Amino acid sequence: MRVKVVLGYIILVCIIAALIGVLVSTYTGRVPEGDYDAVTSDLLLIQQDLDEAEAELAAALANLTATDAELQQVQAELDDLKDSPVIVDVYFEGHGGIARVKSLKFHKYTGAGGTYYIECELEQAGTLPPLANVVDVELYIQRAFIDSVRWIDVTSSGFTIVKPKIRLDTGSTEFVESITLKFVPAFKTFGTT
Numbered sequence: 729m730r731v732k733v734v735l736g737y738i739i740l741v742c743i744i745a746a747l748i749g750v751l752v753s754t755y756t757g758r759v760p761e762g763d764y765d766a767v768t769s770d771l772l773l774i775q776q777d778l779d780e781a782e783a784e785l786a787a788a789l790a791n792l793t794a795t796d797a798e799l800q801q802v803q804a805e806l807d808d809l810k811d812s813p814v815i816v817d818v819y820f821e822g823h824g825g826i827a828r829v830k831s832l833k834f835h836k837y838t839g840a841g842g843t844y845y846i847e848c849e850l851e852q853a854g855t856l857p858p859l860a861n862v863v864d865v866e867l868y869i870q871r872a873f874i875d876s877v878r879w880i881d882v883t884s885s886g887f888t889i890v891k892p893k894i895r896l897d898t899g900s901t902e903f904v905e906s907i908t909l910k911f912v913p914a915f916k917t918f919g920t921t
Contacts, residue, residue: 742774821910825854826863827879844898846907850879852890860913861888867896868908874899879911884918 746767818832830849836842846867856863863880866873875896881889898904 739775739778742771746771818907818909821908826852826856826913827911828853841901843901844904846896846898846909847893848896848909849893851892852880856880857913859915862914862916864912864914865894865896866910866912867898868910869898869900869904869906871908882916 749767820829827850830851832849833847834844835847836844848865850865861880861882862878864876865879867875875898877894877896879891879894881891883889896909898907
């Protein structure tokens, strides 16, 4: 857009300069026909050059617009990839009627040395086994215990708290292709965690 404005100013300056030259010649005396024809042909050549430059500029702007559209499409695809979960094999143990997994996403903490973590959205699907009042979710990688978080908890007043989302840290900066999530019902006595 700025280039078009600049080209317009250049054309305007050339036309004004030619007109001033013609006016000065007119007032100082008669302009010879050859000089008038020369100025006119020069103006026509300048106009043709400016038209060609404007056409090239329009083509360059069209290419730039197309490239910008492609970049926006690629950025949108990258954003979709960031938002979509990474494919990982997940094995569930011991959740039998207690939990329903609504979503499971695998993310990496930002920054140097960021570890991968699992974000799991759960809902209670059934009742807890007899005497159980809490449920822990444990993370295992290659049969080794990695992390645990309390999903269902109970307060001393007997109020049950069910977290809609839990987060388990793999402790690994490398992508883990297979994990096991184990749901462990337990009985919580107050004064202990």
